[in-house]
Amino acid sequence: MELTPFLQRDGSLPLYVQVYEYIKLEIEQGRLPEGTRLPSIRRLSEHLSVSKNTIEAAYQQLVAEGYVGSKAKSGMHVLSQEELSTASQTAPPVEEEREPSTYAYDFQYGDLDLEHFPYRQWKQCLQKALETGGAEVLLYGNRQGDRGLREEIAKHVLQARGVSCLPEQVVICAGTQQAITFLCQLLELAGQPVAMEDPGYDGVRTVLLQQGCLLQPVAIEDDGISMAELSQSAAKAVYITPSHQFPCGAVLPIQKRMKLLQWAYNTNSFIVEDDYDSEFRYQGQPIPALKALDTGERVIYLGTFSKSFLPAARVSYVILPPILLTRYKKHFQNQSQSASPLIQRALYLFMKEGSFSRHVRRMRKLYQAKHRALLTAIEAYMGERVRVIGQRAGLHLLLEVAGGQSGELVRRAETAGVKVYEPKKYWADPDACPPGLVILGFGGLREEDITEGIRILAEAWACVK
Amino acid sequence: MELTPFLQRDGSLPLYVQVYEYIKLEIEQGRLPEGTRLPSIRRLSEHLSVSKNTIEAAYQQLVAEGYVGSKAKSGMHVLSQEELSTASQTAPPVEEEREPSTYAYDFQYGDLDLEHFPYRQWKQCLQKALETGGAEVLLYGNRQGDRGLREEIAKHVLQARGVSCLPEQVVICAGTQQAITFLCQLLELAGQPVAMEDPGYDGVRTVLLQQGCLLQPVAIEDDGISMAELSQSAAKAVYITPSHQFPCGAVLPIQKRMKLLQWAYNTNSFIVEDDYDSEFRYQGQPIPALKALDTGERVIYLGTFSKSFLPAARVSYVILPPILLTRYKKHFQNQSQSASPLIQRALYLFMKEGSFSRHVRRMRKLYQAKHRALLTAIEAYMGERVRVIGQRAGLHLLLEVAGGQSGELVRRAETAGVKVYEPKKYWADPDACPPGLVILGFGGLREEDITEGIRILAEAWACVK
Ligand SMILES: Cc1ncc(COP(=O)(O)O)c(C=O)c1O
Ligand SMILES: Cc1ncc(COP(=O)(O)O)c(C=O)c1O
Numbered sequence: 001m002e003l004t005p006f007l008q009r010d011g012s013l014p015l016y017v018q019v020y021e022y023i024k025l026e027i028e029q030g031r032l033p034e035g036t037r038l039p040s041i042r043r044l045s046e047h048l049s050v051s052k053n054t055i056e057a058a059y060q061q062l063v064a065e066g067y068v069g070s071k072a073k074s075g076m077h078v079l080s081q082e083e084l085s086t087a088s089q090t091a092p093p094v095e096e097e098r099e100p101s102t103y104a105y106d107f108q109y110g111d112l113d114l115e116h117f118p119y120r121q122w123k124q125c126l127q128k129a130l131e132t133g134g135a136e137v138l139l140y141g142n143r144q145g146d147r148g149l150r151e152e153i154a155k156h157v158l159q160a161r162g163v164s165c166l167p168e169q170v171v172i173c174a175g176t177q178q179a180i181t182f183l184c185q186l187l188e189l190a191g192q193p194v195a196m197e198d199p200g201y202d203g204v205r206t207v208l209l210q211q212g213c214l215l216q217p218v219a220i221e222d223d224g225i226s227m228a229e230l231s232q233s234a235a236k237a238v239y240i241t242p243s244h245q246f247p248c249g250a251v252l253p254i255q256k257r258m259k260l261l262q263w264a265y266n267t268n269s270f271i272v273e274d275d276y277d278s279e280f281r282y283q284g285q286p287i288p289a290l291k292a293l294d295t296g297e298r299v300i301y302l303g304t305f306s307k308s309f310l311p312a313a314r315v316s317y318v319i320l321p322p323i324l325l326t327r328y329k330k331h332f333q334n335q336s337q338s339a340s341p342l343i344q345r346a347l348y349l350f351m352k353e354g355s356f357s358r359h360v361r362r363m364r365k366l367y368q369a370k371h372r373a374l375l376t377a378i379e380a381y382m383g384e385r386v387r388v389i390g391q392r393a394g395l396h397l398l399l400e401v402a403g404g405q406s407g408e409l410v411r412r413a414e415t416a417g418v419k420v421y422e423p424k425k426y427w428a429d430p431d432a433c434p435p436g437l438v439i440l441g442f443g444g445l446r447e448e449d450i451t452e453g454i455r456i457l458a459e460a461w462a463c464v465k
Numbered sequence: 466m467e468l469t470p471f472l473q474r475d476g477s478l479p480l481y482v483q484v485y486e487y488i489k490l491e492i493e494q495g496r497l498p499e500g501t502r503l504p505s506i507r508r509l510s511e512h513l514s515v516s517k518n519t520i521e522a523a524y525q526q527l528v529a530e531g532y533v534g535s536k537a538k539s540g541m542h543v544l545s546q547e548e549l550s551t552a553s554q555t556a557p558p559v560e561e562e563r564e565p566s567t568y569a570y571d572f573q574y575g576d577l578d579l580e581h582f583p584y585r586q587w588k589q590c591l592q593k594a595l596e597t598g599g600a601e602v603l604l605y606g607n608r609q610g611d612r613g614l615r616e617e618i619a620k621h622v623l624q625a626r627g628v629s630c631l632p633e634q635v636v637i638c639a640g641t642q643q644a645i646t647f648l649c650q651l652l653e654l655a656g657q658p659v660a661m662e663d664p665g666y667d668g669v670r671t672v673l674l675q676q677g678c679l680l681q682p683v684a685i686e687d688d689g690i691s692m693a694e695l696s697q698s699a700a701k702a703v704y705i706t707p708s709h710q711f712p713c714g715a716v717l718p719i720q721k722r723m724k725l726l727q728w729a730y731n732t733n734s735f736i737v738e739d740d741y742d743s744e745f746r747y748q749g750q751p752i753p754a755l756k757a758l759d760t761g762e763r764v765i766y767l768g769t770f771s772k773s774f775l776p777a778a779r780v781s782y783v784i785l786p787p788i789l790l791t792r793y794k795k796h797f798q799n800q801s802q803s804a805s806p807l808i809q810r811a812l813y814l815f816m817k818e819g820s821f822s823r824h825v826r827r828m829r830k831l832y833q834a835k836h837r838a839l840l841t842a843i844e845a846y847m848g849e850r851v852r853v854i855g856q857r858a859g860l861h862l863l864l865e866v867a868g869g870q871s872g873e874l875v876r877r878a879e880t881a882g883v884k885v886y887e888p889k890k891y892w893a894d895p896d897a898c899p900p901g902l903v904i905l906g907f908g909g910l911r912e913e914d915i916t917e918g919i920r921i922l923a924e925a926w927a928c929v930k
Contacts, residue, residue, distance in 0.1 A: 014752070016719050057719045060758045061627055114603055123595055130588055135909075138579055140776045162526055174639045174779070174803040181646060185675045190655070206799040210650045212677060254481050254522045287479065293525045311605045312806040314639070334671040334890075338639040340805050341777040425799075444600075 003044060015050050016057035023058065027067050027078055038068065038076040103419040105453030109396045110311065111444025113366055121355045122310075122346070129345035141341030143333070145172025145317070149344045152351035153303070153317055161278060162292035163301055163319065171318045171328070174338035176274065176304050177207050179316045180239070182335075183300060184211035186320075186328060187237055187270055195235035197225050199426035199433070201246045201274070204239055217428035220245060224252040227259050237270040242290045243278045247398060247426050247439060249390015257290055264298035271299045277307040279360050281393040282368045297321035305347065307395060307443075308360050313347060315339045367395060373447040374440070377454035382461075395443035398423060401461060404436035409461060413438075416460035418453050468509060480515050481522035488523065492532050492543055503533065503541040568884040570918030574861045575776065576909025578831055586820045587775075587811070594810035606806030608798070610637025610782070614809045617816035618768070618782055626743060627757035628766055628784065636783045636793070639803035641739065641769050642672050644781045645704070647800075648765060649676035651785075651793060652702055652735055660700035662690050664891035664898070666711045666739070669704055682893035685710060689717040692724050702735040707755045708743045712863060712891050712904060714855015722755055729763035736764045742772040744825050746858040747833045762786035770812065772860060772908075773825050778812060780804045832860060838912040839905070842919035847926075860908040863888060866926060869901035874926060878903075881925035883918050 005022030007015055026032040038044070041059065045052045059076055062068040069079045101108065129137050136142070144150070150167035157163040173179035184190065190212035196205060198217030208215055216233040219226045224245050230238060240260070242252035252260070264271050273290045281287070291301040301319040305311075320328060350356050371391075378388060378399070389398035399420075401409055406422040413420045420440055424433035442450055470487035472480055491497040503509070506524065510517045524541055527533040534544045566573065594602050601607070609615070615632035622628040638644035649655065655677035661670060663682030673680055681698040684691045689710050695703060705725070707717035717725070729736050738755045746752070756766040766784035770776075785793060815821050836856075843853060843864070854863035864885075866874055871887040878885045885905055889898035907915055 014719055017752070020753075051720075053720055053723050057723065057758060060760060061753055063760070111600070111604060114600060117603060119595065123592060126591055126595070127588060130584065130591070135576070135579060138582060138775060138777050139576060139909075140771075174643070175801055177801055178639070178643070178803050190677055202799055203801060212655055254479055255516075255518050258518055258522065284479075287482070288485075288526050293522060295525060295528070306605075310603060312603050314803055314805045334667055336640055336642055336668060338643050338779055338803055340779045340808050343805050343808065444604075 003039065003047070005048070007048065007050070016054045016061070019044075019048070019050070019054060019058035020061045023062060024067055027062075032078050034078055034080040036078040037074065038078070040075060101419060103414070104417050105445065105449055105456065106419040107421070107440040107442060107453065108419065108444060109421065109439055109441030110306075111441055112307070112311070112395070113363065113370075113443055115446070116362065116366060117310075118355060118359055121353075122350060125346040125349040125353075125355070126342070128349055129342055133342065133345045137342045137345045139341075141337055141344065143335065143337050145170065145337060145339065146341060146344035146348055148352065149315075149348040150317075152348055152356075156351065156356070157289070157291075157301070157303065157319065161275065161301075162288035164292075165301075165319050169320050169322065169325065171320060172337065172339050172344060173316045173318060174314045175306070176201075176276070176302065176316050177203055178338055179302055179318050180204050180207045180272075181211060182332075183237075183272060183318065184208065184213060186324065186332070189213045189237060192236045193234050195230055195233050195238040197240055197245060198428045199247055199423070200239070200428075201241070201276075202425045204274070205428065208239070215428065220248055220250065222250060224250045224256055225260070227256060227263065230260075231263060235269060237272060238264075239272045239274065240290075241274045241276065243275055243287050244281075244393045245390070246274075246276070247390070247396065247423055249392060249394065249397065251287060251392070252290070257293055260290070261294060261296065261298065265296045269298070272302060273299050274302045276302075276304050277394045279308045280364055280367050280395060282364075282371055283392045291319065294321070297323040300324070308363070309347075309350075309356065313339075313343050315344060315347060367443065370442050370445065370447055370450055373450045374442050374454065377451045381455050381458035385461075389437075396439055396441040399438050399440060400434065401436045401438070404461065406433070406435065406437055409436070409438050412460045413457055416456050418456050418460065420457065468504060468512070470513070472513065472515070481519045481526070484509075484513070484515070484519060484523035485526045488527060489532055497543050499543055499545040501543040502539065503543070505540060566884060568879070569882050570910065570914055570921065571884040572886065572905040572907060572918065573884065573909060574886065574904055574906030575771075576906055577772070577776070577860070578828065578835075578908055580911075581827065581831060582775075583820060583824055586818075587815060590811040590814040590818075590820070591807070593814055594807055598807070598810045602807045602810045604806070606802055606809065608800065608802050610635065610802060610804065611806060611809035611813055613817065614780075614813040615782075617813055617821075621816065621821070622754070622756075622766070622768065622784065626740065626766075627753035629757075630766075630784050634785050634787065634790065636785060637802065637804050637809060638781045638783060639779045640771070641666075641741070641767065641781050642668055643803055644767055644783050645669050645672045645737075646676060648702075648737060648783065649673065649678060651789065651797070654678045654702060657701045658699050660695055660698045660703040662705055662710060663893045664712055664888070665704070665893075666706070666741075667890045669739070670893065673704070680893065685713055685715065687715060689715040689721055690725070692721060692728065695725075696728060700734060702737060703729075704737045704739065705755075706739045706741065708740055708752050709746075709858045710855070711739075711741070712855070712861065712888055714857060714859065714862065716752060716857070717755070722758055725755070726759060726761065726763065730761045734763070737767060738764050739767045741767075741769050742859045744773045745829055745832050745860060747829075747836055748857045756784065759786070762788040765789070773828070774812075774815075774821065778804075778808050780809060780812060832908065835907050835910065835912055835915055838915045839907050839919065842916045846920050846923035850926075854902075861904055861906040864903050864905060865899065866901045866903070869926065871898070871900065871902055874901070874903050877925045878922055881921050883921050883925065885922065 007018050041052050041055045045055045068076050070076050150170040153170050154165050154167050193216050194208055194213040195216040195218045197220055216235050218229045275289050291299045304316040305313050385402050387400040391397050410422055420438045423437050423439040424430040427433045472483050506517050506520045510520045533541050535541050615635040618635050619630050619632050658681050659673055659678040660681040660683045662685055681700050683694045740754050756764040769781040770778050850867050852865040856862050875887055885903045888902050888904040889895040892898045
């Protein structure tokens with residue numbers, strides 16, 4: 001076999017590319033059929049008067065693209081063209097993530113009602129954003145987040161949560177985990193003790209650990225975080241869900257709120273308040289955010305659109321106390337915005353025209369009905385055999401099945417076609433999760449499916465009344 | 466003044482909320498006019514037989530919402546309703562970010578051509594994604610990124626960059642900074658020496674520092690990173706832009722590529738290849754990615770849609786060598802996806818129907834013309850007085866003005882209505898940036914504006930031939 005490309009040595013094209021292109025063409029046009037052995041690197045480099053590096057690079061490129069295979073002893077040989085698409089792929093077959101649920105009744109926490117999603121309004125907002133936004137929604141946009149969106153958020157949290165702030169204090173982030181990453185950097189928490197509720201939101205725990213925080217899990221009492229434990233923790237910051245403890249559902253009472261604030265004032269610590277699902281309360285008055293009570297600029301408020309509107313927006317927000325603004329402005333001017341400016345602008349329009357608050361009001365009613373259906377079904381089909389934990393708000397609750405074991409309960413449910421979940425990942429030490437607990441998210445299920453799902457569960461668990 | 470709400474002590478509503486609601490209503494309906502002093506906490510708590518905490522909480526809520534002001538000696542008093550919107554806002558007036566450019570000629574790096582942006586196709590893709598995507602594009606979507614998008618990316622990098630990978634190796638991220646944050650965690654780089662080109666992309670430097678890496682700046686030579694310095698650095702990883710060094714424009718020659726790979730193989734280090742603007746080369750053949758030569762699974766490839774398509778998509782991607790997949794699957798199952806699933810799906814559709822590659826081809830021609838206009842104008846108006854650095858590719862170049870000082874050059878340009886930028890932030894030590902350098906991004910300017918902008922610059926800098 002003769003390989004004699006015409007090499008141009010004027011530097012316009014690297015020699016290895018020329019060699020590579022030549023051999024590639026020979027293979028593609030069938031002049032080097034499958035199985036042909038290529039000359040050794042040394043031989044070809046001498047033949048063409050080029051360096052061995054050149055030939056090696058050309059060969060590696062051919063291998064990388066799957067034209068040529070390399071075997072230990074026999075050297076390089078031309079591969080079949082049919083194999084092309086897979087020949088060079090060295091990745092082991094890796095299990096893909098779970099595909100869309102195949103269960104008739106999937107109590108997945110995080111799912112929302114999509115039947116009543118305002119497709120038309122949202123589509124119009126997206127279109128309008130694209131058509132009228134110009135460079136601001138096509139390029140990088142404002143680093144801190146869309147100015148209009150920040151204004152709407154400031155209005156929203158004042159009206160709905162009693163939180164008073166200026167748009168300058170609002171920083172848009174791409175989801176809660178990104179917000180926590182940002183706060184770890186802003187507060188320089190790496191290497192510092194940081195407290196969080198135990199059990200608590202695993203998504204945040206993961207990030208705190210990855211960011212090098214010294215995690216201080218603090219036990220939950222019936223009325224929320226243990227102040228005694230927190231006080232002993234030396235934490236520089238605490239992550240907390242005061243309005244609806246995740247996952248246990250407690251509401252932090254006002255006395256504890258005052259104590260928590262006092263703790264922060266006395267120790268100069270920060271409180272990160274995650275107000276993730278406060279839109280959905282079904283009993284009593286909405287409880288104002290902890291932030292609304294903060295007179296000492298120690299509470300950092302964290303909100304998300306993932307419960308109230310659309311997880312796929314991937315938009316969350318941080319409200320910084322003014323005391324942190326200088327640091328933010330100084331150190332984060334190189335930080336680009338991660339949430340899509342286009343989505344941000346659409347969300348701004350959606351809020352501005354009132355669609356967002358209409359949507360939340362509508363969803364609150366809807367989820368309230370689902371919630372009622374869930375409690376009614378549990379009461380009817382399971383009765384005394386189970387205890388419901390955290391039933392006053394939100395889109396999930398915990399079920400404690402007397403004498404049950406979470407793993408076993410989940411498996412039996414699966415066999416019966418119902419998907420429920422083990423909550424042990426929410427515990428800092430998963431083994432500390434009490435037996436017999438399962439978590440039920442109900443946002444994505446229809447009322448009748450909730451009822452039927454619970455009926456099947458009760459049977460599967462043999463805890464029919 | 467008499468404040469005697471009817472308090473329900475059945476626990477349905479916290480007492481402080483009842484007190485707060487009562488006073489709020491009194492104020493709103495004018496029964497407590499502006500200036501009215503509220504009773505002290507002690508007095509009211511005795512009067513109503515509730516705890517002082519209750520009253521304090523109610524008052525703080527009123528203060529937070531701006532109904533009531535608090536003065537050192539005179540206690541709480543009702544504020545004017547007109548002041549409501551600002552009274553409680555304690556944030557200092559903070560300078561907002563620069564508004565959209567007011568310069569007729571803004572050579573901002575990062576701006577793209579928006580006149581030829583495919584609005585119609587992109588809008589259709591967004592619509593279609595929304596209409597047909599279902600739960601996958603409304604909820605959280607696939608953690609690793611939209612499956613279809615990852616397939617399209619795998620095809621794209623094979624075809625355009627000679628990089629062969631499976632969709633399983635592709636991880637979608639929300640921009641390059643987020644990708645680097647992710648890699649710092651995956652490779653556990655906190656506290657480790659990490660090398661990067663100096664000068665180099667400040668956006669990445671910032672993240673490496675924030676993530677606690679020990680930054681090892683490595684000098685750039687005419688043909689890219691200094692291998693001698695890198696070898697001495699003890700770095701566990703190196704961040705590099707081999708196809709178009711940012712900001713100096715060098716292309717890493719094949720010999721250096723081989724040496725760099727050898728360094729990684731010998732030291733068991735990782736190479737993070739940022740291939741940010743490889744779509745836009747105007748001379749010679751596209752240079753295959755460094756990743757295409759990597760036989761030892763040591764190169765992590767990083768791509769972005771911010772140059773080739775749309776910064777506002779906030780979509781970038783990491784291609785992991787198979788060796789890292791197990792670690793990724795194991796430790797990142799709690800990590801939610803930050804890029805919007807809706808945008809990801811739209812991008813998938815855009816690529817799948819061929820619009821993306823058409824767009825890139827079109828833009829390449831367009832930018833080539835702009836690039837030519839820029840070089841021609843510089844040659845014509847500035848001639849020998851300036852040196853052009855890195856003119857073979859991309860959407861920017863550096864200009865070295867003989868005898869000039871960057872700061873002064875920028876100011877003079879501004880006065881003349883042209884915005885150019887100081888590149889010193891790209892140097893690890895900004896003082897090390899040679900004098901007389903400015904960076905010109907030309908992606909967002911029209912050909913004629915480029916020419917005119919350069920003419921004005923030449924005058925402003927008094928370097929007319
Ligand atoms: C406690 C808590 N906070 C926040 C979130 C929302 O996270 P994100 O904003 O990333 O969607 C969740 C979602 O599951 C949650 O349970
Ligand atoms: C070297 C380099 N990498 C990557 C990017 C793109 O960053 P992103 O993906 O966050 O838009 C840029 C943009 O300026 C850049 O200069």
